[in-house]
Amino acid sequence: MRKVIAVVNQKGGVGKTTTAINLAAGFALEGIASLLIDCDPQANSTGGLGFARDADRLSIYSILSGEATVTETALQTDVEHLTLIPSSKHLIGANVELVNAEDRAFRLRNALAKYTGPERLVVLDCPPALDILTLNALVAADSLLIPMQAEYFALEGVSELVQTLDRVRDGFRPELEVEGVVLTMYDERTNLAQQVTENLRTFFGDKLLKTTIPRNIRVAEAPSHGKPVQVYDPRSRGAEAYMELAREILQRNKIK
Amino acid sequence: MRKVIAVVNQKGGVGKTTTAINLAAGFALEGIASLLIDCDPQANSTGGLGFARDADRLSIYSILSGEATVTETALQTDVEHLTLIPSSKHLIGANVELVNAEDRAFRLRNALAKYTGPERLVVLDCPPALDILTLNALVAADSLLIPMQAEYFALEGVSELVQTLDRVRDGFRPELEVEGVVLTMYDERTNLAQQVTENLRTFFGDKLLKTTIPRNIRVAEAPSHGKPVQVYDPRSRGAEAYMELAREILQRNKIK
Numbered sequence: 001m002r003k004v005i006a007v008v009n010q011k012g013g014v015g016k017t018t019t020a021i022n023l024a025a026g027f028a029l030e031g032i033a034s035l036l037i038d039c040d041p042q043a044n045s046t047g048g049l050g051f052a053r054d055a056d057r058l059s060i061y062s063i064l065s066g067e068a069t070v071t072e073t074a075l076q077t078d079v080e081h082l083t084l085i086p087s088s089k090h091l092i093g094a095n096v097e098l099v100n101a102e103d104r105a106f107r108l109r110n111a112l113a114k115y116t117g118p119e120r121l122v123v124l125d126c127p128p129a130l131d132i133l134t135l136n137a138l139v140a141a142d143s144l145l146i147p148m149q150a151e152y153f154a155l156e157g158v159s160e161l162v163q164t165l166d167r168v169r170d171g172f173r174p175e176l177e178v179e180g181v182v183l184t185m186y187d188e189r190t191n192l193a194q195q196v197t198e199n200l201r202t203f204f205g206d207k208l209l210k211t212t213i214p215r216n217i218r219v220a221e222a223p224s225h226g227k228p229v230q231v232y233d234p235r236s237r238g239a240e241a242y243m244e245l246a247r248e249i250l251q252r253n254k255i256k
Numbered sequence: 257m258r259k260v261i262a263v264v265n266q267k268g269g270v271g272k273t274t275t276a277i278n279l280a281a282g283f284a285l286e287g288i289a290s291l292l293i294d295c296d297p298q299a300n301s302t303g304g305l306g307f308a309r310d311a312d313r314l315s316i317y318s319i320l321s322g323e324a325t326v327t328e329t330a331l332q333t334d335v336e337h338l339t340l341i342p343s344s345k346h347l348i349g350a351n352v353e354l355v356n357a358e359d360r361a362f363r364l365r366n367a368l369a370k371y372t373g374p375e376r377l378v379v380l381d382c383p384p385a386l387d388i389l390t391l392n393a394l395v396a397a398d399s400l401l402i403p404m405q406a407e408y409f410a411l412e413g414v415s416e417l418v419q420t421l422d423r424v425r426d427g428f429r430p431e432l433e434v435e436g437v438v439l440t441m442y443d444e445r446t447n448l449a450q451q452v453t454e455n456l457r458t459f460f461g462d463k464l465l466k467t468t469i470p471r472n473i474r475v476a477e478a479p480s481h482g483k484p485v486q487v488y489d490p491r492s493r494g495a496e497a498y499m500e501l502a503r504e505i506l507q508r509n510k511i512k
């Protein structure tokens with residue numbers, strides 16, 4: 001019943017965190033209980049929802065290292081129906097510590113399998129790397145949401161991401177699929193954007209989501225106030241676009 | 257005599273690769289022989305200078321694993337005075353393979369110490385992570401150039417980057433210093449940009465470089481043509497800004 005969506009792209013700065021926060025908030029604002037899990041040692045999803053850095057607080061690291069459960073770690077956010085598993089800089093050690101562990105790719109999946117909380121949707125914010133942290137997210141996920149900037153370097157990274165997806169399917173998880181590709185910080189007027197979008201459409205077909213997220217200063221300001229953009233400025237173009245994205249995904253999954 | 261500048265920021269998408277390519281090209285166009293080293297498994301600096309992916313070609317991975325020297329690996333680019341050490345996806349294995357090697361942080365520095373090529377300046381493009389690859393770059397470097405977007409998440413990452421710099425200084429390399437912080441994709445008109453810039457100025461003082469790089473579509477288009485922006489569109493605002501940045505750094509170092 002619960003669906004786990006990993007927000008993933010090894011290219012940096014394409015809007016993974018921004019999409020993870022505002023999509024999970026979008027689901028919650030539509031009344032769907034949602035859990036956001038910050039899987040990045042940089043802890044941007046955690047900070048962007050208003051939680052200060054706290055090295056002693058339970059985090060995703062506590063879960064991956066087996067010291068705590070999801071229930072013990074989850075925090076209520078200021079958004080009704082939205083809970084958070086925070087990250088911490090301790091997570092940076094996990095990439096090294098887990099290297100030789102037998103079940104190193106399954107820690108998050110196993111922890112979620114034991115979790116009986118109320119959330120219907122789980123969103124995972126991944127770091128800009130195809131490392132053990134992202135692997136845990138991929139193996140725990142039912143589907144991948146890929147934020148993309150319509151620019152050259154982001155396009156170059158797509159084939160490698162898809163190869164990783166195929167390897168995870170073959171090796172661990174045949175049911176893993178692409179939820180969709182969402183164009184972020186999108187300005188459709190430039191030639192570059194049009195060319196890259198064409199490439200992506202050829203490659204992904206109708207997995208290329210209808211909703212695109214425009215560049216909008218309110219989206220960049222919201223995390224400095226510790227809020228999703230829909231709470232910070234509900235009438236902004238960014239807020240409307242992320243609500244539209246949440247609804248598109250809910251409809252495709254026949255959730256609402 | 258040779259100076260090594262690492263372009264570093266663990267935050268993704270702040271313009272490390274774009275700055276590494278266009279700064280190294282800027283030095284070369286000013287007649288200073290320069291070497292660009294792509295230290296990122298995503299190999300964006302390599303692709304952005306027009307080199308197709310080639311898993312068999314010697315790369316930074318060959319150097320870090322001790323199979324090849326800098327001389328054997330360096331390639332001439334289409335820009336006079338600009339040479340390149342390409343990256344390759346094999347590099348992603350290095351983070352795991354080097355974990356237990358005794359001199360794991362010194363591979364690049366040792367290789368450059370043996371290199372007697374003509375380049376006066378070496379620019380290192382780093383991945384969005386504080387991992388073994390970036391550590392090799394930091395230990396090999398004389399100074400760090402930190403590209404920053406004037407936005408909230410980039411600001412949050414600064415203290416961690418500075419802590420890493422201090423650890424590398426104390427542990428390995430007391431002479432390592434900040435070359436400068438350069439604002440990229442900069443739009444000084446927004447409140448957010450002004451607030452973040454103020455914070456950065458307080459923190460970095462006159463290390464915050466005078467040159468700022470504006471958002472300019474030509475900068476994003478240039479790598480899709482395999483060229484630095486100064487070659488792709490020399491009269492664009494992006495090209496002029498990166499030439500200004502190259503000159504500011506050359507002057508601060510009394511090179512020209």
Ligand SMILES: Nc1ncnc2c1ncn2[C@@H]1O[C@H](COP(=O)(O)OP(=O)(O)OP(=O)(O)O)[C@@H](O)[C@H]1O
Nearest residue numbers: 012013014015016017018128215216219220268407
């Ligand atoms: N639609 C938008 N309009 C304006 N700014 C945006 C938008 N989306 C994201 N940003 C800003 O762009 C920057 C990069 O976004 P974000 O940090 O979410 O990307 P990321 O993929 O999570 O990065 P990383 O790879 O470092 O994890 C941030 O400063 C963010 O606030």
Ligand SMILES: Nc1ncnc2c1ncn2[C@@H]1O[C@H](COP(=O)(O)OP(=O)(O)OP(=O)(O)O)[C@@H](O)[C@H]1O
Nearest residue numbers: 012151268269270271272273274384471472475476
């Ligand atoms: N001044 C600029 N104007 C317009 N676009 C820019 C500018 N600088 C960089 N870009 C674009 O922004 C995106 C991010 O830049 P870039 O890839 O250089 O960042 P990065 O820090 O190297 O990312 P990563 O963390 O993934 O290595 C790229 O698509 C690039 O072409």
Ligand SMILES: [Mg+2]
Nearest residue numbers: 016017040044
């Ligand atoms: Mg992020």
Ligand SMILES: [Mg+2]
Nearest residue numbers: 272273296300
């Ligand atoms: Mg880069």
